[in-house]
Structures are given as C-alpha cells and as structure tokens.
Amino acid sequence: MTTARDIQQTFTRHPGLELRSTWQSTQPYKRHSHAQLSIGAILAGQTRCICHGQEYLLSPGDIIVIPAGAPHSCNPVQGQARSYHMLYLDSELPLAQQHIRSESLFGLYLAVVEKMTTSSVNALLAALTLRVGAGDMLRPTSQQVQQALLSDPVYPPSLDELAQRFSLRKETLIRTFKQDTGLTPGSFLNVSRVEYAKARLRAGDDIADVAYQSGFADQSHFHKTFVSYTAATPRQYARGRSISDNN
Incomplete structure (x- = not known):
C-alpha cells in the first residue's frame, strides 16, 4: 500500500475553490467532513464512498456530491489504486449528497479542473442545482x-x-x-x-x-x-x- 509521502497528488487553489488531484493511490483515510461543498470525480479504478451512512461504489466517469459538513470516507476497493479529483467549493447551495453518472456533468466537471474559472464553476453548480435536491438540517x-x-x-x-x-x-x-x-x-x-x-x-x-x-x-x-x-x-x-x- 502506498504511503501519503509516496502519492502523486497536487493541490491547486483559487479564492473560494480548491482542487485536489490524486493519481494511483491506495491510501485510505478516516471518516471526516469539510466546511465546503465537496464534489469528487473518479478518473481510474474504483472508490468505496460512505457518506452519512449510505454506501456508493464509484467508477471512472462517476461524480459524488458531498454536502458541507457531511461525514464521509472515500477509500480504495480491496487495496486497488484509484485516481480522482476533489473540488472543495465555498458555496451556500444546500445540495444533498448524490451519486451521479452523467457524461455531460462529467464534462462540466473536467472544464472546472482545466480552467479553474468562476464561469466554469458556475456552470457546474447550475447543472447540479437542477439535478440534486436540498439536504437535511441538524437538530x-x-x-x-x-x-x-x-x-x-x-x-x-x-x-x-x-x-x-x-x-x-x-x-x-x-x-x-x-x-x-x-x-x-x-x-x-x-x-x-x-x-x-x-x-x-x-x-x-x-x-x-x-x-x-x-x-x-x-x-x-x-x-x-x-x-x-x-x-x-x-x-x-x-x-x-x-x-x-x-x-
């Protein structure tokens, strides 16, 4: 299994936006949450994602939407390497968690990765808003x-x-x-x-x-x-x- 020091990964930042790109990693991590809206995309291999107790098996071309504050883990399947992007967005959109397989949405996601511009982010969020409902509130x-x-x-x-x-x-x-x-x-x-x-x-x-x-x-x-x-x-x-x- 790779260690964190061995992983080929980059972090690219723009105001209100962070992109994590990780390649061929078998490194697992604990369940956690983020203050930002998180949107992941699988490039290669498979990832077992558990978010708020619901399990998803993600494959290349899949997108996972993780609301701000939602506990989750996205770990390798049977120790196999996987490659992925994760976007962390400062957004007030109350999007619920969702596993999405859509060629058009995946294309919009990759446009954000390539351009890291406000317009590309807005296009992705607009498309997600039409598809994903609102999340639940805490007591x-x-x-x-x-x-x-x-x-x-x-x-x-x-x-x-x-x-x-x-x-x-x-x-x-x-x-x-x-x-x-x-x-x-x-x-x-x-x-x-x-x-x-x-x-x-x-x-x-x-x-x-x-x-x-x-x-x-x-x-x-x-x-x-x-x-x-x-x-x-x-x-x-x-x-x-x-x-x-x-x-």
Whole structure:
C-alpha cells in the first residue's frame, strides 16, 4: 500500500475553490467532513464512498456530491489504486449528497479542473442545482454543540460540560450528535482542527506553529492525525499551488 509521502497528488487553489488531484493511490483515510461543498470525480479504478451512512461504489466517469459538513470516507476497493479529483467549493447551495453518472456533468466537471474559472464553476453548480435536491438540517442541540466546539477548538469544553449546559446525559448528547452528524463530538473536533490547520497551511504558516495553533499536543500527533483524515502530509498540502502564484 502506498504511503501519503509516496502519492502523486497536487493541490491547486483559487479564492473560494480548491482542487485536489490524486493519481494511483491506495491510501485510505478516516471518516471526516469539510466546511465546503465537496464534489469528487473518479478518473481510474474504483472508490468505496460512505457518506452519512449510505454506501456508493464509484467508477471512472462517476461524480459524488458531498454536502458541507457531511461525514464521509472515500477509500480504495480491496487495496486497488484509484485516481480522482476533489473540488472543495465555498458555496451556500444546500445540495444533498448524490451519486451521479452523467457524461455531460462529467464534462462540466473536467472544464472546472482545466480552467479553474468562476464561469466554469458556475456552470457546474447550475447543472447540479437542477439535478440534486436540498439536504437535511441538524437538530438545534447538535447545531449548538458544533458551535461550542468550533468556538475554541484548542481548549474545547468537555463532554461533561456540554451535557450539563444542555441538560442532557452525556451518553444522550453523544448519541444525538452522532445521529445528526455521523460523527462523535471527538471526531468532529479532530476534523475541525484539521480543517483549521489546512486554512493556516494555505496561509503560509509554519507547520510546527500550525500544529500548536490547531490544538494538537505535538507535531507528531498533528502529522499522524492530519494524514489519517486527509491522506496527505501537512507538507504536501502546504506546497499546494495557488492559481495566483507567479512562479
């Protein structure tokens, strides 16, 4: 099995848009979520994607729509290599998860990959809006737990404190949160820390500083957690190219 350091992959960035392109990878990763709308396209091999408890087997030409905040994993099938693109979009569109096989939509997707322009993104989103429905909302308690954890991911409130705040048994709070989000509060916190770390790495912060800023005990813990949720090392991610770069 390939390791994260061995994978041929690139990260290309534009304001409000990030493209991850990965080739011939057998690297798995943990269930996680993103603050952005995520849209994946399979180029070669197969991927087993599980999103909010629903399983999809993706093949070349397939597109998967993953709503912002939806827990998911997209891992290789029986250790076989696969190649794919993932687009992460800052979009307010409330699109529901969907597995799509459409030659025309796949063509629009590849146009975004090639051009990375606002017009190509808008064309893809317009086509998806016609095809994909809206997602479900979280219950108020789960929304408030998310907000509490995101308010201070470095020193978050404990589960006991949250349970007392919402007048719930700790077990009930965990069960409700997982039913709504697909993640335990602990996993959600790890995902939030990794997403914050990605933002700081994109901004050019030093990796050692990012580990501390994100709330990890040390750089080793940060590296291990980052790889387990992204299938990329922090250094690989930090080296991603901005479309506005001149070099």
